[in-house]
Amino acid sequence: MVLTVTLNPAIDKLLILKRFSIHKLHRLESSEKSIISAGGKGVNIAINLHRFNDEVIATGFASGHSGHLLCDELRRVGVTTSFIFTEGLTRTNISILDQENETLTEINDYGHHVSLPDQEFFLENYERLLYRVKTVVLAGSLPIGVSEDIYRKMILMARERKKKVIIHTSPQHLDPIIDSSPQIIVPDMRSYHQMLGNPCDGIEQFLHVGKEVLVKNKESELIIFIHRIENVVAISRSACYILRPENLTIRNMLGYADSYVAGFLHAGKNSLSMLDTLIYASAAGLTNVESLHKELVDPEHIEKNLNRIKVEEIK
Amino acid sequence: MRLVRDYMHKDITSVNEDSTLGQVIRVMKLHRLGAVPIVDKQGHCIGYITARDVLKIAIPDYIKSIYNTSFMANMDQVTNHLKGMLNEKAVRFLDGEYVFLNPTDTMSYAADLLNRQKRTILPVIEDQQQVGWITKIDIISMALDPEEENNDKHD
Numbered sequence: 242m243v244l245t246v247t248l249n250p251a252i253d254k255l256l257i258l259k260r261f262s263i264h265k266l267h268r269l270e271s272s273e274k275s276i277i278s279a280g281g282k283g284v285n286i287a288i289n290l291h292r293f294n295d296e297v298i299a300t301g302f303a304s305g306h307s308g309h310l311l312c313d314e315l316r317r318v319g320v321t322t323s324f325i326f327t328e329g330l331t332r333t334n335i336s337i338l339d340q341e342n343e344t345l346t347e348i349n350d351y352g353h354h355v356s357l358p359d360q361e362f363f364l365e366n367y368e369r370l371l372y373r374v375k376t377v378v379l380a381g382s383l384p385i386g387v388s389e390d391i392y393r394k395m396i397l398m399a400r401e402r403k404k405k406v407i408i409h410t411s412p413q414h415l416d417p418i419i420d421s422s423p424q425i426i427v428p429d430m431r432s433y434h435q436m437l438g439n440p441c442d443g444i445e446q447f448l449h450v451g452k453e454v455l456v457k458n459k460e461s462e463l464i465i466f467i468h469r470i471e472n473v474v475a476i477s478r479s480a481c482y483i484l485r486p487e488n489l490t491i492r493n494m495l496g497y498a499d500s501y502v503a504g505f506l507h508a509g510k511n512s513l514s515m516l517d518t519l520i521y522a523s524a525a526g527l528t529n530v531e532s533l534h535k536e537l538v539d540p541e542h543i544e545k546n547l548n549r550i551k552v553e554e555i556k
Numbered sequence: 557m558r559l560v561r562d563y564m565h566k567d568i569t570s571v572n573e574d575s576t577l578g579q580v581i582r583v584m585k586l587h588r589l590g591a592v593p594i595v596d597k598q599g600h601c602i603g604y605i606t607a608r609d610v611l612k613i614a615i616p617d618y619i620k621s622i623y624n625t626s627f628m629a630n631m632d633q634v635t636n637h638l639k640g641m642l643n644e645k646a647v648r649f650l651d652g653e654y655v656f657l658n659p660t661d662t663m664s665y666a667a668d669l670l671n672r673q674k675r676t677i678l679p680v681i682e683d684q685q686q687v688g689w690i691t692k693i694d695i696i697s698m699a700l701d702p703e704e705e706n707n708d709k710h711d
Contacts, residue, residue: 322569326583369599
């Protein structure tokens, strides 16, 4: 059983348009689409994991009618929910996919304020949930009023109970808590190209920062920079790899990283070697970006894509 | 055979032994739940507190002794009485005789139990841990399921 934590979840509204232009009224045609779904990194990972028939509990903060919509949607697909409801309204994130120009415009709301008593209530609930699971995924941004320290507390609580922790968030939230040594670190580099005070973009810098993280944190096992699907860089204590998909045709990057993390968790559950796990995760990400949907629609297709992932080992 | 595990509402919201009555009421309101499990530190269910239990606590004994309370002009007696108890531990007011379902119980059994117990909602428990809920709506809405309708015809 996996526990996914999404402290700042969202309702995702995806508009798939033929063309998108500013200063223009768009009326959707029958060939265009408007899709509303439960979102936020941990929520997306939970939904993807359930596509693999893996058992998942999703937790985090939710509020108001959009919070109930979020939980209803998770349960509809089969995920167990244990969110803490607070005053306010769960945010809505809007993505506009322009098919003709192949552009994706994303507007993410900042979310609602979460009080300290609600954070304490959440941590009590989280502690109990740890007894039910083997792996914890901490993913995404933080709502207003919540500091990075909550991630540190959750990592330490999980590690104390011998649970595996995967954290997937931006360096802005990772840097302050990296010393709590989560086992697997997947930085979200979409908005920040710095980590631990170093510039961090491109293979050389990913390798440099990844090695520094492992030197400083004795319990961390693996750091994976997945931002550029063309060159996924994985740094472990025994080896460094670059994984590249062949003949990549991107249709929709939305949800790529969450599919990657879900693929990684699913492969790990099946006791694959570290390299095979990384290949499976890259194939899951590849399968996702070549489909229009933000979640994995056809997990069986991942197997067919495994041989399209080419691996380079860096000595 | 239609089983509880296939129809249950997979939500495991709970409060702990130290939670106050005020926290329980807040959880009921924000989570839109009519019943909340009280669990120990390992997540094992100790019992349930329902909105009906809270209402019982809310109404002072002297009012309960009066047969007809329709003359009461407002809710002050009830809310003031409850306000004075908001910081008390909810575990004090547990419904210790709360019945529950197993995921492998049939929906027919769930319907019968809900009816006999005069409940609108029943918890589903596995290994002493809450795994979901079954409500009366879950049971009656099965009649709208087209696949079940076809299955019934084959039966």
